[in-house]
Amino acid sequence: MYHRIVEQKLRATFGDVNRGNYIPVVNGFAEQGLHWFSGTHALSGERSGPHDIARWYGRLALLFPDLTFTIVEVAVRGWPWNTTAMVEWTDKLHDRKGVEFTNSGVHVVKLRWGKIVSLRIYCDTARLAMVLRTLAEQGVEEATKEPIISRSRN
16 A cells, blocks of 8 residues: 555656646655766756755756656555655657657655655666757757756765
8 A cells, every 4th residue: 555655646746747846846855865867967966955956856847848757657665664666757848949859767766754865867868968959059058057966965
């Protein structure tokens, strides 16, 4: 039953993101929760704490205002004090000229007592970097910014 509840909560959170509502995911992090994205681009790197995580989701919303996810599969294991969930997904978004881009990947989520202590995002980063270059060519300055990286995890 617990695993089903976690799966439903994750699906609901992805639904919020699909509607452009990033507040539930940001609020889902523990105070010193870790957020990590693979690659070397404006969305990559590691950050922790509510301020930097909220800044990252703000950047994501600015870069990809119509980003939508389709969940392929969710797997959950563990107990409330040490839960691991994996969400396989595909996504879709459009550049500023209306050209559609897609990607696929996995979120690996570690939870303790219902709060995210670690979120690691893996996807085709070469494809994402290409989309960011396209956006930069279309005048989206945020696509060229340095990653939002927390300087201290204390």
